[in-house]
Amino acid sequence: MRQGLRLGLALAVAVPMSGCLWVDDTEDLQRYTREQQARPSGNIEPLPTFKPYESFVYEGASLRDPFRMLVRNTGTREDITGDSSLQPDTERPKEYLEEFSVDELNMVGIITQPGDTTLWALIKDPNNEVHRVMAGNFLGNDYGEIVEISERGLELVEIISNGRGGWMTRPRTLTLEQQD
Secondary structure: OHHHHHHHHHHHHHHHHOOOOOOOOOHHHHHHHHHHHHOOOOOOOOOOOOOOOOOOOOOOOOOOOOOOOOOOOOOOHHHHHOEOOOOOOOOOOOOHHHHOOHHHOEEEEEEEOOOOOOEEEEEEOOOOOEEEEOOOOEEOOOOEEEEEEOOOEEEEEEEEEOOOOOEEEEEEEEEEOOOO
């Protein structure tokens, strides 16, 4: 029994040690280490800067209650589909500025003709071309008709889909771009 214990102890020591071999020639390892150390070291990019969190205080006491309907719904078919008489004029030839979204257009000035009180707005398109428009002209992708031009901007009314098969109007404002 003592001899079996010695044999077991010898095996317990010899088996883990069998993975540890001594190698006399380590030249290839030293050459690899020198090659890696000779390579230029890479640059570590700096960490991105994060903007600090800005809290928002909702001061909506003076605003419309978001849980009340904008339009009274009586449950009729017209309430669901919208005003059936309101539709964009798709037969009308489109004006040049209707190719662009209103967000892509900038109002850069106003002009008048001598002896006339009619204001003309100067609109710059994404191609940096300036166009002269007046009330009654159209611009934007959503059938936007200019209804008023003032020294500060222009008001237009767009006809957009209400998402239920009908159409509705949406007012938009294009303000005069401030020159620095």
